[in-house]
Amino acid sequence: MEILQTKNLDHLGLVTGIFKKFGIIDFVNKKLGFSDQEKVKPGEVLAALCMNGLGFASRPLSLTPQFFETKALDVLFDQKIEASDLNRHRLGRVLDAIHDYGCELLYTEIAAHVCDQLDLCQRFTSIDTTSFSA
Secondary structure (H helix, E strand, O other): OOOOOOOEOOOHHHHHHHHHHOOHHHHHHHHHOOOOOOOOOHHHHHHHHHHHHHHOOOOOHHHHHHHHOOEOHHHHOOOOOOHHHOOHHHHHHHHHHHHHHOHHHHHHHHHHHHHHHHOOOOOOOOOOOOOOOO
């Protein structure tokens, strides 16, 4: 008899779907760069951090592997990732890379990338993505 195991997707399938549809994971990988020896690429770490923030927000980042233990990572990511691969060391290295690249710059470039794919008018642009005025 084969033993089956169930894992949850919850709302995380929607988050991953958006990341995949707009190519955000590959976009971040290109911007931040990565080594072929890294099991989890920066774009996947960023997606995992967004998922973690939507479901485990009040817990320290060091507990991220615990959050993903019950999730269907094989469905959420294109490659084989274990919950333990999303450890504090990997998260910290990617967060450092984002900081070195520029947090606001990366966010702005991701937003512009998505706007391009949605064919939204970008006639008016601003590097300040923290405020909105009409």
